[in-house]
Amino acid sequence: MNITEQKISIEKVKQSKINQVDFDNLSFGSVFADHMLVCDYKDGKWEAPKVVPYQPIVLDPSSKIFHYGQSIFEGMKAYKDVNNDTWLFRPLENQKRLNVSAKRMAIPEIPEDYFMEGLKTLLKVDEQWIPKNEGSSLYIRPFIFATGQGFHASPADEYKFIISCAPSGAYFSGKVKVLIEEKYSRSANGGVGYAKAGGNYAGQFYPTQLAVAKGYNQVIWTDDNTHEYIEEAGAMNIFVRINDTLITGPTSDRILDGITRKSILEIAKDEGITTEVRKITVAEVIAAAKDGSLKEMFGAGTAAVISPIATFGYRDVDYDLPENEDSMATKLKKRITDIQYNKTEDTFGWRYKV
Numbered sequence: 001m002n003i004t005e006q007k008i009s010i011e012k013v014k015q016s017k018i019n020q021v022d023f024d025n026l027s028f029g030s031v032f033a034d035h036m037l038v039c040d041y042k043d044g045k046w047e048a049p050k051v052v053p054y055q056p057i058v059l060d061p062s063s064k065i066f067h068y069g070q071s072i073f074e075g076m077k078a079y080k081d082v083n084n085d086t087w088l089f090r091p092l093e094n095q096k097r098l099n100v101s102a103k104r105m106a107i108p109e110i111p112e113d114y115f116m117e118g119l120k121t122l123l124k125v126d127e128q129w130i131p132k133n134e135g136s137s138l139y140i141r142p143f144i145f146a147t148g149q150g151f152h153a154s155p156a157d158e159y160k161f162i163i164s165c166a167p168s169g170a171y172f173s174g175k176v177k178v179l180i181e182e183k184y185s186r187s188a189n190g191g192v193g194y195a196k197a198g199g200n201y202a203g204q205f206y207p208t209q210l211a212v213a214k215g216y217n218q219v220i221w222t223d224d225n226t227h228e229y230i231e232e233a234g235a236m237n238i239f240v241r242i243n244d245t246l247i248t249g250p251t252s253d254r255i256l257d258g259i260t261r262k263s264i265l266e267i268a269k270d271e272g273i274t275t276e277v278r279k280i281t282v283a284e285v286i287a288a289a290k291d292g293s294l295k296e297m298f299g300a301g302t303a304a305v306i307s308p309i310a311t312f313g314y315r316d317v318d319y320d321l322p323e324n325e326d327s328m329a330t331k332l333k334k335r336i337t338d339i340q341y342n343k344t345e346d347t348f349g350w351r352y353k354v
């Protein structure tokens, strides 16, 4: 049934928590807006979505999410402009990617209108939760997980689709230091690396803990086969600038097809920056760091926006990136955030008014 034929019901909180939130000092994803969207999959179909107060979920211990990890998610942001209008950035890309992940994890796909109408209804109810200060936004987390029960190792027959939101500031605080990993792998050919599946992140936690203990923020993953090629970081795609060329690795079934990554590639071309999408070897990055042609490295993602990397480590050696007056990261970050916050013309047609 089309969502326009099924009303999205709204149950509002009795008392908003918004006054307890310090919007001038927001961390990332740790306080949650008053409401959430919930949509259940039962008897082979998605039921009508509901907006309800943000609340705990009660699940049977045999729910398959706990045992077999059928769980996928998305990350998006809502932005306020100076006129108090609300904007999303390429939301249909997130909806499509959620369904790419769903297919790979044998989860039923969510129809576009359930996702978009549900999201817009939720954002209207929780509009006050969208930060107005520059650099902050409402981080949106759509996710689907298996609620269906039983220890049989097979796809569940029931699922929940939820969207919850968190007013958020920057993902990283301070300088970003990454470690190029060559023992552990994030993903493999034929695996689930391209899906935004919960288990992809759980699998990164232990190697990342080891890197954090050495003073790094994130791991840069290399290919599982040879560990010779740079793939992506824990929560962002990676760009490398060698002299005046901006390079990022190609997407594959091991890498998340980042929406920020593909937007940055288009913006860079529009800015006249030479871009290359090709495999990047660890060896060329090390050589470029040594001869001074490695000018910049940065991560790109919804949460991370564009996060310049100050230092990268490889085989117990740390390499510091130079400070650049003509930083591409700074230029590209300004251009993309100006589009997101409706501060400039959007020639690409990416901005979406709520």
Ligand code: PLP
Pocket (backbone or CB within 6 Å): 075, 232, 233, 234, 235, 236, 237, 256, 257, 258, 259, 260, 261, 300, 301, 302, 303
């Ligand atoms: N790579 C990984 C593993 C991520 O978790 C993310 C974040 O979503 C990205 C890349 C960047 O993707 P996007 O720009 O669509 O947020």
Ligand code: COI
Pocket (backbone or CB within 6 Å): 074, 075, 076, 201, 234, 235, 301, 302, 303, 304
């Ligand atoms: C995002 O950038 O939206 C992500 O999903 C990364 C996340 C792991 C924080």
